[in-house]
Amino acid sequence: MTETSFNPSSLSTGAATGYGEPVTDCATCVVRNRAICASLDAEELALLGRLGRRQRVKAGHTLLWEGDDALVVANVLEGVLKLVVASADGREQIVGVVFPSDFIGRPFGKESPYSVTAMTDAEVCIFNRKSFDDFASAHPDLQHKLLRRTLDELDRARHWMMLLGRKSAEEKVASFLLEMSERLSGQGCNSGARSGFELPFGRQQIADILGLTIETTSRQLTRMRAEGLLDLPSRREIVINDRAAMEALAG
Amino acid sequence: MTETSFNPSSLSTGAATGYGEPVTDCATCVVRNRAICASLDAEELALLGRLGRRQRVKAGHTLLWEGDDALVVANVLEGVLKLVVASADGREQIVGVVFPSDFIGRPFGKESPYSVTAMTDAEVCIFNRKSFDDFASAHPDLQHKLLRRTLDELDRARHWMMLLGRKSAEEKVASFLLEMSERLSGQGCNSGARSGFELPFGRQQIADILGLTIETTSRQLTRMRAEGLLDLPSRREIVINDRAAMEALAG
DNA sequence: CCGGAACATTGACCTGAATCAACAAAAAAT
DNA sequence: ATTTTTTGTTGATTCAGGTCAATGTTCCGG
Numbered sequence: 001m002t003e004t005s006f007n008p009s010s011l012s013t014g015a016a017t018g019y020g021e022p023v024t025d026c027a028t029c030v031v032r033n034r035a036i037c038a039s040l041d042a043e044e045l046a047l048l049g050r051l052g053r054r055q056r057v058k059a060g061h062t063l064l065w066e067g068d069d070a071l072v073v074a075n076v077l078e079g080v081l082k083l084v085v086a087s088a089d090g091r092e093q094i095v096g097v098v099f100p101s102d103f104i105g106r107p108f109g110k111e112s113p114y115s116v117t118a119m120t121d122a123e124v125c126i127f128n129r130k131s132f133d134d135f136a137s138a139h140p141d142l143q144h145k146l147l148r149r150t151l152d153e154l155d156r157a158r159h160w161m162m163l164l165g166r167k168s169a170e171e172k173v174a175s176f177l178l179e180m181s182e183r184l185s186g187q188g189c190n191s192g193a194r195s196g197f198e199l200p201f202g203r204q205q206i207a208d209i210l211g212l213t214i215e216t217t218s219r220q221l222t223r224m225r226a227e228g229l230l231d232l233p234s235r236r237e238i239v240i241n242d243r244a245a246m247e248a249l250a251g
Numbered sequence: 252m253t254e255t256s257f258n259p260s261s262l263s264t265g266a267a268t269g270y271g272e273p274v275t276d277c278a279t280c281v282v283r284n285r286a287i288c289a290s291l292d293a294e295e296l297a298l299l300g301r302l303g304r305r306q307r308v309k310a311g312h313t314l315l316w317e318g319d320d321a322l323v324v325a326n327v328l329e330g331v332l333k334l335v336v337a338s339a340d341g342r343e344q345i346v347g348v349v350f351p352s353d354f355i356g357r358p359f360g361k362e363s364p365y366s367v368t369a370m371t372d373a374e375v376c377i378f379n380r381k382s383f384d385d386f387a388s389a390h391p392d393l394q395h396k397l398l399r400r401t402l403d404e405l406d407r408a409r410h411w412m413m414l415l416g417r418k419s420a421e422e423k424v425a426s427f428l429l430e431m432s433e434r435l436s437g438q439g440c441n442s443g444a445r446s447g448f449e450l451p452f453g454r455q456q457i458a459d460i461l462g463l464t465i466e467t468t469s470r471q472l473t474r475m476r477a478e479g480l481l482d483l484p485s486r487r488e489i490v491i492n493d494r495a496a497m498e499a500l501a502g
Numbered sequence: 503c504c505g506g507a508a509c510a511t512t513g514a515c516c517t518g519a520a521t522c523a524a525c526a527a528a529a530a531a532t
Numbered sequence: 533a534t535t536t537t538t539t540g541t542t543g544a545t546t547c548a549g550g551t552c553a554a555t556g557t558t559c560c561g562g
Contacts, residue, residue, distance in 0.1 A: 085413040087502050093416040095409035113406040140391035147398045155364040157408040158346035162336040164415035165344040165462025211416025251338050
């Protein structure tokens with residue numbers, strides 16, 4: 001089994017107030033200006049920082065299980081994580097992919113509606129959900145940021161519903177590559193929507209995002225390469241040669 | 252063409268400040284305690300009321316077009332509306348269905364990411380988006396309600412993504428019927444999750460919700476009737492005979 | 503009550519993607 | 533360096549659901 005349970009205590013540094021390392025300085029945080037924390041002033045930030053813990057999560061480890069009590073929320077500092085809904089018989093659908101500065105978890109909820117699993121080694125800034133809820137309730141600006149983010153996520157999810165329900169395998173793969181090229185360039189250090197990028201996940205996970213099988217996904221990519229649309233320099237690297245054609249295929 | 256543009260001026264009552272009828276008394280509003288307005292006290296309610304207009308929308312008419320500037324947001328007072336994402340070649344995916352007391356629109360956004368069309372004759376309490384944004388920004392409780400609602404919608408959307416990406420036609424139809432039986436009983440005057448209910452939409456629309464064709468949808472329903480799982484007393488009525496079996500089919 | 507339009511069902515057939523299976527290549531472990 | 537494991541590709545075949553076409557049913561206006 002590749003995906004194992006996340007065990008807080010195994011990573012504890014012995015801090016009295018919880019697991020993970022205490023947050024030392026939010027002001028110098030890598031995502032200070034991009035995460036929801038951007039809505040806070042120095043004083044509030046210090047207050048929130050006291051509630052948070054920095055936490056490393058290894059690739060394949062699960063931070064939150066679907067159906068379990070959602071005890072924590074978090075900001076992503078580094079790495080990529082997936083949100084997964086599974087059926088009783090093991091089929092999986094990835095319903096979201098989160099990048100650095102994105103927010104994870106279900107505030108004001110009881111149980112997590114999906115699992116959150118690291119796709120790469122990751123680092124998150126984790127909060128006890130209840131304390132976070134209280135803090136958020138007392139800080140309208142933070143709630144406003146959270147609302148905007150949630151609205152954006154909802155738009156993205158609905159757009160993805162169109163892809164899942166109505167697009168062909170070819171359209172799905174083309175749409176996926178274009179979206180990933182955009183999202184990865186947003187955080188990666190390189191310039192705008194570049195044509196070459198490294199996916200943080202393998203074929204099976206692409207299939208789980210697109211509602212396809214691994215075979216169909218692989219065949220589509222191979223075919224696109226054969227047609228000169230893209231190059232596949234290595235397993236996880238994609239170079240889009242003809243962006244316009246790709247956009248046409250995406251529908 | 253069944254679905255026609257919604258023309259505000261054609262329904263104007265001549266109120267100087269906008270289209271639709273001015274709101275007279277929020278305190279007696281049918282959704283007073285269920286809509287986001289429930290977060291407001293009498294004074295705030297009066298203030299918000301002044302910004303709103305009651306607006307009837309006939310079945311098939313579109314309130315908001317995908318890609319257009321999202322000039323308004325609204326509360327649903329009566330009727331059922333659909334949120335639709337369409338592709339260039341006309342394929343449609345329904346990405347949301349809204350009932351009385353639900354909120355419509357995209358606050359803090361520019362263009363609407365989907366069309367909003369009435370599936371039945373409907374009545375909404377409509378606001379200019381900008382004024383609503385301002386009002387919301389000044390009223391944290393309202394924003395909190397909106398955040399909770401948006402989080403719930405996001406959960407629902409993600410759950411639906413699993414259905415669209417990974418379920419068979421049979422599982423889709425079974426899941427749909429169960430969810431509708433729940434949601435319709437929530438607002439309908441009858442008791443808990445009853446087994447008989449009237450859908451507010453036809454076969455094509457069910458297909459557009461499930462990412463299927465109308466033929467497949469129809470065949471699944473016919474087969475379920477043949478197997479005694481349900482009755483179809485009329486076009487839009489559904490009676491679930493064996494709820495447990497239906498849940499088993501839903502996966 | 504009749505006629506037409508919109509909506510729904512049913513059948514025959516086809517096809518895109520799933521499934522089953524073998525193999526190849528890369529990565530990890532020894 | 534070599535074995536083992538994991539991941540990805542390719543081919544043959546099947547089948548669920550789409551497409552095309554005909555027919556049946558309900559609804560609505562006159």
